Amino acid sequence: MSRLNLLEETRFEKLPVTVYPDQHIASKTVSRRIAELIKAKQAKGEKTVLGLATGATPVGVYAELVRLHKEEGLSFRDVVTFNLDEYYPMQPTAKQSYVTFMNENLFDHIDIERANINIPDGTLPLEEIPAFCLEYERKIEELGGLDLQVLGIGRTGHIGFNEPGSAPNSGTRLVTLDDLTRRDASRDFGGKENVPTKAITMGIGTIFKAREIVLMAWNGKKASIIKKAVEGEISGEVPATYLQLSDNVEFVLDQDAASELTRFDTPWLTRDCVWDEQLTKKAVIWLSCEVEKPILKLTEEDYNSHGMAQLAVDRGPVYNINIDIFNKLQQTITGWPGGKPNADDSRRPERAEPAKKRSIVFSPHPDDDVISMGGTFIRLVDQGHDVHVAYQTSGNTAVWDDDVLRYMEFAIDFKASIGDDNSKLKGIYENMRSFIEQKQPNEVDTPEIQNVKAFIRKSEAIAGARYAGLEDDHIHFQALPFYESGKTKKNPVTDRDIELTMQLLQSIKPHQVFAAGDFEDPHGTHIVCFNIIVEALRRLRDAGESWVADCWLWMYRGAWHEFETHEIEMAVPLSPQEVERKKNAIFKHQSQKDRPVFPGDDEREFWVRAQERNRDTARRYDKLGLADYEAMEAFVRFKY
Structure with missing residues (x-):
């Protein structure tokens, strides 16, 4: 240059x-x-x-x-x-x-x-x-x-x-x-x-x-x-x-x-560009937002006055560009995240066949499934797919200490109510209480406290998955070893994390895998969990597992940031009733409600974050001139 x-x-x-x-x-x-x-x-x-x-x-x-x-x-x-x-x-x-x-x-x-x-x-x-x-x-x-x-x-x-x-x-x-x-x-x-x-x-x-x-x-x-x-x-x-x-x-x-x-973000403002499909899509969406017009109303003057004259010349007339991008966005919207049976799938995000797919939703923490894609999760079940959920970590560092004592007190009272000797449980409780009273910031919990925190998250995850319609044998808890350090700083990933994931994938042989692609997770767990899944799939493919060739990996985003509109490859619209069902599934995670232990830089409750993010995604589509939905969950396909 x-x-x-x-x-x-x-x-x-x-x-x-x-x-x-x-x-x-x-x-x-x-x-x-x-x-x-x-x-x-x-x-x-x-x-x-x-x-x-x-x-x-x-x-x-x-x-x-x-x-x-x-x-x-x-x-x-x-x-x-x-x-x-x-x-x-x-x-x-x-x-x-x-x-x-x-x-x-x-x-x-x-x-x-x-x-x-x-x-x-x-x-x-x-x-x-x-x-x-x-x-x-x-x-x-x-x-x-x-x-x-x-x-x-x-x-x-x-x-x-x-x-x-x-x-x-x-x-x-x-x-x-x-x-x-x-x-x-x-x-x-x-x-x-x-x-x-x-x-x-x-x-x-x-x-x-x-x-x-x-x-x-x-x-x-x-x-x-x-x-x-x-x-x-x-x-x-x-x-x-x-x-x-x-x-x-x-x-x-x-x-x-x-x-x-x-x-890097808007290169057409700084240089001549090679206008491939993805850059064209990004630029037209950007222009629509910049001039606050639906895509089909953009004019040649809009292109020329916003650094996109070269695009108008190379791929114009501009109305044809507008129609092309509008159609591409329209084709990302589907009410059939598992594919629509007996339909032409050449322009749909997912395949029509097989009509009933085996799907697995990987959830890094025990609530990411319903927070991030709860509406799609529920719809996959409602539409008859064979859906599994896998909770990759116990999430046991993100539970308040007083919740531990509350659950222990419940257990002690329950044992007493049925006439069981609860003296051992009382002793464990007193040790926990003494530890918590003297606990220093970020001090590692005792194994008993770690276990109770993990049990709390597990019971909530089961309740959320059952609400989404899953049977218990379709709910999997991996407790990947990299996470189980008891500290906020986790262990390095080892082959054991990958092998456990390979075993689960091999037992299900899914047509669809949904995984958290939110790499801006401030705690870093999402990207670690995602990389484990990708490595597991690659090893299975390289080992000659034929089903892997037909397994599509869809990324969803967590509680922090949505995909950019031009990146979205599948947008699943949610009705007001489905938004309410998703909220109720999130409510099953009571230990994360009101004020979670690690909220990141957003003090809103997780259900509020999720609801507002999904509504914002729908508003973005609406402003571009597409149908006005209550909310949308977005996905991007990852080619591994």
């Missing part, structure tokens, strides 16, 4: 951005850059001064630096580090402290001098913090400033803990954390109420003085804030936008984090 074309393609971007295929390649590139800096400074007999960040984003960089040290002899003896921030108050030995994080991910594995490590002190008395912050600044300046500052970005746009409202010339100081920042950290602390409300952070002014600044971001959860930081106006509401004023900054992104930048 010529320099002129590159400038045109990136003209909406107000600072340098480099996009890599995935975070692993990007992390290795950044770590190599750091390594070369260290070597260059060592060759001149100078120390390297690094500003370091914490959180999930730089973990890959630190892992590669450790590898470079152990396998290629990279030395950190002449490196001095300054961490961006630390929660306040915070003991350095706490699991959630950034001291612990840095030790576990980097410092314990390299030859850095401990005296050269600097991290804000979360144990100081309040009155000593201002002096500490001034000394932190003085120490950086005394060493000649930061050679390179590594940054992540929070969903509020914060860098370090410089939350919205931070001044561009701010120095190291004590700050109050934004509510969204605390919600994002809640899983590490066992609930938002345990997340500190304050932190000590380097200021934007301090960061700005670094000779090089590298901000990294991975995955789609960061895409919207990256767009604001890169293309938006400079504003204290998004502190990362201040980096637009620096001549020494580079944003390093993976493709998902970059996905909402103009050159």
